[in-house]
Amino acid sequence: MKGGASSYGYAAKRRWRGLVIGVLGLVILSMLVPLVFLLGLHNGFRSAGYASEQQRPTSESRIGYDKYEVRDAWNESEDVLRNFTNKAKNKTFGRGSKHDSQATEVPPRSITQSPPIRNQNTNVGAAVGLPLYAKDVVDDIGKLCEFKFGSYCHWRQEHREEMKDTMVKKLKDQLFVARAFYPSIAKLPRQDKLSRELKLNIQELERVLSESTTDVDLPPQIAKKLQRMEAAIAKAKLFHVECNNVDKKLRQIYDMTEDEANFHMKQSAFLYQLAVQTMPKSLHCLSMRLTVEYFRSPPNDMKLSMAEKSTDPMLHHYVIFSNNVLASSVVINSTVMHSKESVNQAFHVLTDEQNYFAMKLWFLRNTYKEATVQVLNIESLKLDNHSKATLLHLSLPEEFRVSFHSVDSPLMAPIRTEYMSIFSHSHYLLPKIFQNLNKVVVLDDDVVVQQDLSALWSLDMGGKVNAAVQFCSLRLDQLKKYLGENSYNKNSCAWMSGLNVIDLARWRDLNLTETFQRLAQEMTTREESVEAVALRASLLSFEGLIYAIDGAWILSGLGHDYGIDIEAISKAAILHYNGNMKPWLELGIPKYKHYWKKFLSREDQFLSECNVNS
Numbered sequence: 001m002k003g004g005a006s007s008y009g010y011a012a013k014r015r016w017r018g019l020v021i022g023v024l025g026l027v028i029l030s031m032l033v034p035l036v037f038l039l040g041l042h043n044g045f046r047s048a049g050y051a052s053e054q055q056r057p058t059s060e061s062r063i064g065y066d067k068y069e070v071r072d073a074w075n076e077s078e079d080v081l082r083n084f085t086n087k088a089k090n091k092t093f094g095r096g097s098k099h100d101s102q103a104t105e106v107p108p109r110s111i112t113q114s115p116p117i118r119n120q121n122t123n124v125g126a127a128v129g130l131p132l133y134a135k136d137v138v139d140d141i142g143k144l145c146e147f148k149f150g151s152y153c154h155w156r157q158e159h160r161e162e163m164k165d166t167m168v169k170k171l172k173d174q175l176f177v178a179r180a181f182y183p184s185i186a187k188l189p190r191q192d193k194l195s196r197e198l199k200l201n202i203q204e205l206e207r208v209l210s211e212s213t214t215d216v217d218l219p220p221q222i223a224k225k226l227q228r229m230e231a232a233i234a235k236a237k238l239f240h241v242e243c244n245n246v247d248k249k250l251r252q253i254y255d256m257t258e259d260e261a262n263f264h265m266k267q268s269a270f271l272y273q274l275a276v277q278t279m280p281k282s283l284h285c286l287s288m289r290l291t292v293e294y295f296r297s298p299p300n301d302m303k304l305s306m307a308e309k310s311t312d313p314m315l316h317h318y319v320i321f322s323n324n325v326l327a328s329s330v331v332i333n334s335t336v337m338h339s340k341e342s343v344n345q346a347f348h349v350l351t352d353e354q355n356y357f358a359m360k361l362w363f364l365r366n367t368y369k370e371a372t373v374q375v376l377n378i379e380s381l382k383l384d385n386h387s388k389a390t391l392l393h394l395s396l397p398e399e400f401r402v403s404f405h406s407v408d409s410p411l412m413a414p415i416r417t418e419y420m421s422i423f424s425h426s427h428y429l430l431p432k433i434f435q436n437l438n439k440v441v442v443l444d445d446d447v448v449v450q451q452d453l454s455a456l457w458s459l460d461m462g463g464k465v466n467a468a469v470q471f472c473s474l475r476l477d478q479l480k481k482y483l484g485e486n487s488y489n490k491n492s493c494a495w496m497s498g499l500n501v502i503d504l505a506r507w508r509d510l511n512l513t514e515t516f517q518r519l520a521q522e523m524t525t526r527e528e529s530v531e532a533v534a535l536r537a538s539l540l541s542f543e544g545l546i547y548a549i550d551g552a553w554i555l556s557g558l559g560h561d562y563g564i565d566i567e568a569i570s571k572a573a574i575l576h577y578n579g580n581m582k583p584w585l586e587l588g589i590p591k592y593k594h595y596w597k598k599f600l601s602r603e604d605q606f607l608s609e610c611n612v613n614s
């Protein structure tokens, strides 16, 4: 697209880039702030945000994709977390004081007996946010982090690796130790010189570290400074200062760092969430431009033949719930590009009032081989009074992060976190919206199709309603605390939205929508979000009605897992970008974006004007 961009485009692009870099910079910066606190600049900051964070222990980090957490075996996991936190602490100290043999003896003993954790939440995060450099704890820590913050942790890990900061970490370690010794030395009579030396070194390192977060930022003579600091610490160690004092001080610093680190961890996770949820400027621009254009010169409404086609039960009907023009365009384009025959395909994009006109114009302007595309505004559908009253708005497929113990070995394998997506309230309107149809394939708007899907239409589902990919690493049994006393087969696997073949006729026969609504109503009595209720009610409504399709159909996780095999990606029939890092976001995992982007039009005028393709 670069060639076609006007000078206006370039300027806009630069501005947009600037914004993105700004936000990312903020995110990264706020991860580094714990360092500032280590350096003793904390007093100014502390009162500002920290208190309010304490008052609201439910952190903002739960907003967005990762907002709903289902935690099984709660009591037990709390226990494990505690043990983990302790272990982590232990290792940190073991590592941090490796260089100074005298100090080592002190901290580990006392830290293992450190007082019980006041607030489990705080400390889980704390363990994560600490300046931990021991490689062997990173895995445990990673698990804890994910338990609390979800895919943010993957993102963070990925971006941290780019930072070269071995020296910075070493300096921080030294500073940490020096600060622990300083008060004891300062109290010693006739040691003014050493005390001054320590103080100067501390101040110097503080200054350096307040300006540098990576090794390249460090001033040239830093090795000398480090040497001087090491020498001062070595001298300090010669004095048999009360071990208790040093230990006490270490723990003070440690606690403070822990709290601050936790606060900043939460804050940066929040910024990450913000970046995840905020519609990119280019997409916003596209939506606005299309809407304006729609009203400037209203297109002729749907051709008659198209209207007929969209209700012909003999065709292959695909349904997409979406409020994202580009995402739904990619789903449709990738489907038709790989289908042997597109003339028998009809796509139905269900959207809301706000995006309806943009979508409408987009799909009138663009053709997808010979396929038909119908855009429906879910808010203006003429459904019967009952469903209209209860289900008015568009709800997209819900995505969840579920953390639980693996039942097989509850102690050893502490916490697993799975990412799943599932039907939302809007999906239960399907039989009513498509009264003439008996079968539809529902695709989430974060998928890319890479093969012909026609085989799905000859699937014999044996009386089941929903053909879905099952997710047997998560069984309903593991969610029992969550699903309550309802009766269900404990061994049933969870299932995913993304690709679902729906037998609408059977759905109607079984009154599944009513079942769902009844369950949802019963569950709403508890204090829970609509989305969390939808998860439980969906799992229970479709209990026993899932036909397991071959897992090879769809490869999930491209929105949260950095480690997916490239070969597996190229072989999969469908790629599912479930997770926070959607391919249309700046935060999207770079190496997977290509599979999505290639289905965008290279020439479209609106895309160029909004810098979508850059």
Ligand SMILES: *[C@@H]1O[C@H](CO)[C@@H](O)[C@H](O)[C@H]1NC(C)=O
Residues within 6 Å of the ligand: 074, 075
């Ligand atoms: C935690 O365990 C206690 C005693 O075993 C039990 O009474 C309580 O209901 C449990 N809490 C949860 C949330 O499961």
Ligand SMILES: *[C@@H]1O[C@H](CO)[C@@H](O)[C@H](O)[C@H]1NC(C)=O
Residues within 6 Å of the ligand: 076, 079, 080, 083, 411
């Ligand atoms: C946690 O550690 C304590 C002893 O330190 C142990 O008794 C307990 O079983 C551990 N809990 C878990 C869940 O590992």
Ligand SMILES: *[C@@H]1O[C@H](CO)[C@@H](O)[C@H](O)[C@H]1NC(C)=O
Residues within 6 Å of the ligand: 086, 087, 090, 091, 094, 108, 112
């Ligand atoms: C902590 O470390 C000490 C020695 O380094 C070890 O004896 C102790 O078992 C460790 N505690 C835990 C909880 O890992």
Ligand SMILES: *[C@@H]1O[C@H](CO)[C@@H](O)[C@H](O)[C@H]1NC(C)=O
Residues within 6 Å of the ligand: 384, 385
């Ligand atoms: C729907 O509501 C309108 C008025 O609110 C009423 O006239 C109509 O009969 C209702 N239709 C059904 C199917 O209940």
Ligand SMILES: *[C@@H]1O[C@H](CO)[C@@H](O)[C@H](O)[C@H]1NC(C)=O
Residues within 6 Å of the ligand: 509, 510, 511
């Ligand atoms: C579905 O509902 C209709 C009327 O509301 C009822 O006659 C029928 O028996 C129900 N079917 C099932 C399977 O519950």
Ligand SMILES: *[C@@H]1O[C@H](CO)[C@@H](O)[C@H](O)[C@H]1NC(C)=O
Residues within 6 Å of the ligand: 329, 333, 334, 337, 366, 367, 368, 598, 599, 600, 601, 602, 603
């Ligand atoms: C569909 O994808 C192809 C590339 O595979 C691209 O050339 C074309 O412009 C796309 N069409 C639309 C309408 O986006």
